[in-house]
Amino acid sequence: MSETRTGAQIMCEALIREGVEVMFGIPGGAIMPFYYAMWEYRDKLRHVLCRHEQGAGHAAEGYARATGRIGVCIGTSGPGGTNLVTPIADAMMDSTPLLAICGQVGSHVLGKDAFQETDITGITMPITKHNYLVKDVNDLAYVFREAIYIATTGRPGPVLIDITKDAMQKSTVPNWDQKLNLPGYKPTYAPNRKQVREAVKLLLSAQKPLIIAGNGVIMSGATEELRQFAETLRIPVITTLHGIGSFPESHPLSLGMPGMHGWVHCNRAIQECDVLFNIGGRFDDRVTGKASTFAPNAKVIHVDIDPSEIGKNVKVTVPIVGDARLTLLALLEELPEREALAELHSHASDWLEHIRDLQEKHQGKQQYVNRANTAQWALPPHDVYEKLNRTLAARGNYRVVTDVGQHQMWAAQLIDWNAGPRTHITSGGAGTMGFAVPASLGVAIAHPNDTIWAIVGDGGFQMTNQEMATIKQEGIKNIKIAVINNGYLGMVRQWQELFENKRYSGTPLSGPDFAKLAEAYGWKGLTVEHADQVQEAIDEAHATDGPVLIDFRVEREVNVFPMVPQNKSIAEMIITEADA
Amino acid sequence: MKTHTIVLLVQDRPGVLSRVAGLVRRRGYNIQSLAVGHSEQPGVSRMTIVVESEDVEQVVKQLYRLIEVIKVSDVTDDPIVEREMVVLKLNAPTASRHEIVSMCGVFDAKIVDVGASTMIVEMTGAPAKVENFIEVVRPYGIRELMRTGRIAMVRGARGQFATEYVEHAGPNGVPVPTTK
Incomplete structure (x- = not known):
């Protein structure tokens, strides 16, 4: 037990003790001692060599988001660390438990601008939940335990540990039993009962109640409790981009996604509701539009594990700090007998009917206009989603990873999200292009029996597609990439079209033949240029025992609607091309 | 903009000052003054920061997000x-x-x-x-x-006592705070 170990061995053992099984990284001078030690532990600790640290970071994020466990990424000092900055910032915005391990130059040259020295703890201070610079081998066992505890508890987030090379090389007898000393870190899980009763009182008084479900529901594993809660009160449920998967869209109470590219009936319902119950969402500006005009008639109940989110963007009537699942359980316990819910049920049923009328009125129009030009278009992007959606629903066992941009919004809108939590994985808060391909690697390792579809635009794909080599080298077969290739940075082009007189500055984009690129990486590559080839290509991808890329060369200038222009009220929607 | 006096208890660890200062800066609040030193409790420091902010509640909540921050009190309207x-x-x-x-x-x-x-x-x-x-x-x-x-210190028996956060003896017999 208490034998002498090198710092690097202690790092490996600390990770194994915390249940880590896989790490994504790239070695380099300062981190070499860790890689030397890793070899001894390779049966328990799998290392996946990525092609860029950004890829390693996103892969670890994909793994974390698909499992709820900590994702681990590794980079060396200097550029190794700075290349991890983007995924760390991404994990911070989307509350992903991520451990970034960086090598640092020897402590004797620290601060002397040594080769590959960068102050990575200074750089990542604002984008980590916490970070450490370890210079003493005796601190390693404790710091790893504390770091993983912080990353995975409360509101999860990224934690970085920067370790000097000599701290990894020196030896000591690790003390695994030191009590965690965190007087300032006590996350609140159990909600305050008085607040819970206030929330119940407010909900029972509602005539037009509405639930918004966010990422917190998924992270706390509260999907079943949310269903029970919504069904008991018969309140309709809106799911944010990161709330997708927390409530099945096939459920009669499900309304879909709100916000900038949300459905008209969702945004109208928010503007009309009188009680808004937000569980595990943070009222992001892409959800609220202009915050001062958001839900003007509503009293807001906001449940969040992070007190700083409550009242930050939207004024709250009943704040509840707590874990989403424990709060829903407490709410269910505090609900009155069934008879006392009769009045709420009757209001809720009229309200739902009203929202469904709105939906029928607008949804039909959206569908029609989105497809108005279909006849002239060889390959409307919507056809890809429609066929993929049907195929996935029929086959089951799938997860979808999306990148950032038009293709991401279409995926959120056009796929019927019924496969449960952690089946829709995307970069939300940070909006990190280049996320999908490496993230799908992490998701595929976490779920080897599922088919992982990475849907990505041609812009984001060209940022991190070198991880296709990693996927090949690791022998991963369950990844299929769908490139929604329109030859533009499409979302920016859409804004240029709608608000900047079609001044397509810096948005037209060329690329190599993606199918040939895939073949060069040892993948199967397919190209689809016509709507009638879509199904065949998707079927071939599924039938292939290996990674497949499909280059969908879609109609180039198609817009995502509906849309709320930035900084406008969500009441002011551009519903169709005609409104634009 | 109103000026607020905020008193903090923080764990005495490397970097804590730059974390507090960095957070206040990047959330867009202006620091007028900042004083830091040891408290009555080894391992715990006390800071007084004077900030200009319309929304001091957000400043306090954001400060609590820092792992090393133990206690934050806005004492502006207290007898101090x-x-x-x-x-x-x-x-x-x-x-x-x-x-x-x-x-x-x-x-x-x-x-x-x-x-x-x-x-x-x-x-x-x-x-x-x-x-x-x-x-x-x-x-x-x-x-x-x-x-x-x-x-700044609150008058009378009321206060923000670092010893309240101490529960057990840590390594080398130094008392270690454990509760919030």
């Missing part, structure tokens, strides 16, 4: 004792020395160094009194001026 220290190097030719000495007597300031043509004067008091003293001696010619940040 506030103190600041100023050290001044004044032009003090023989002719004006006597006047300076008597002015120091009025303000309870101390003369801590006398040179051939200058004097160093130290004065401690409530921020307004310090301000007042500086203006009074300005006409003599201020060569150098140094001020500490403001520190």
Whole structure:
């Protein structure tokens, strides 16, 4: 037990003790001692060599988001660390438990601008939940335990540990039993009962109640409790981009996604509701539009594990700090007998009917206009989603990873999200292009029996597609990439079209033949240029025992609607091309 | 914008000062002064920060997000004792020395160094009194001026006690705080 170990061995053992099984990284001078030690532990600790640290970071994020466990990424000092900055910032915005391990130059040259020295703890201070610079081998066992505890508890987030090379090389007898000393870190899980009763009182008084479900529901594993809660009160449920998967869209109470590219009936319902119950969402500006005009008639109940989110963007009537699942359980316990819910049920049923009328009125129009030009278009992007959606629903066992941009919004809108939590994985808060391909690697390792579809635009794909080599080298077969290739940075082009007189500055984009690129990486590559080839290509991808890329060369200038222009009220929607 | 006085208890770990300062800056609040030093409890430091903010509740909540921050109190509207220290190097030719000495007597300031043509004067008091003293001696010619940040303590038995966060003895017998 208490034998002498090198710092690097202690790092490996600390990770194994915390249940880590896989790490994504790239070695380099300062981190070499860790890689030397890793070899001894390779049966328990799998290392996946990525092609860029950004890829390693996103892969670890994909793994974390698909499992709820900590994702681990590794980079060396200097550029190794700075290349991890983007995924760390991404994990911070989307509350992903991520451990970034960086090598640092020897402590004797620290601060002397040594080769590959960068102050990575200074750089990542604002984008980590916490970070450490370890210079003493005796601190390693404790710091790893504390770091993983912080990353995975409360509101999860990224934690970085920067370790000097000599701290990894020196030896000591690790003390695994030191009590965690965190007087300032006590996350609140159990909600305050008085607040819970206030929330119940407010909900029972509602005539037009509405639930918004966010990422917190998924992270706390509260999907079943949310269903029970919504069904008991018969309140309709809106799911944010990161709330997708927390409530099945096939459920009669499900309304879909709100916000900038949300459905008209969702945004109208928010503007009309009188009680808004937000569980595990943070009222992001892409959800609220202009915050001062958001839900003007509503009293807001906001449940969040992070007190700083409550009242930050939207004024709250009943704040509840707590874990989403424990709060829903407490709410269910505090609900009155069934008879006392009769009045709420009757209001809720009229309200739902009203929202469904709105939906029928607008949804039909959206569908029609989105497809108005279909006849002239060889390959409307919507056809890809429609066929993929049907195929996935029929086959089951799938997860979808999306990148950032038009293709991401279409995926959120056009796929019927019924496969449960952690089946829709995307970069939300940070909006990190280049996320999908490496993230799908992490998701595929976490779920080897599922088919992982990475849907990505041609812009984001060209940022991190070198991880296709990693996927090949690791022998991963369950990844299929769908490139929604329109030859533009499409979302920016859409804004240029709608608000900047079609001044397509810096948005037209060329690329190599993606199918040939895939073949060069040892993948199967397919190209689809016509709507009638879509199904065949998707079927071939599924039938292939290996990674497949499909280059969908879609109609180039198609817009995502509906849309709320930035900084406008969500009441002011551009519903169709005609409104634009 | 309203000025707020916030008192914090923080774990005494490397980088905690830059975490607090960095957070306040990047959330868009302006720091007027910041004072930090040991508290009555080994391993725990106390900071007083004076910030300009419309929404001090957000500042407090954001500060709590820092792992090393144990306790945050906005004491602006509490009955408090506030103190600041100023050290001044004044032009003090023989002719004006006597006047300076008597002015120091009025303000309870101390003369801590006398040179051939200058004097160093130290004065401690409530921020307004310090301000007042500086203006009074300005006409003599201020060569150098140094001020500490403001520190604040709530009057009476009420307070923010670092020892309340101590539960057990840590390594080397040093008490370690464990509760919030």
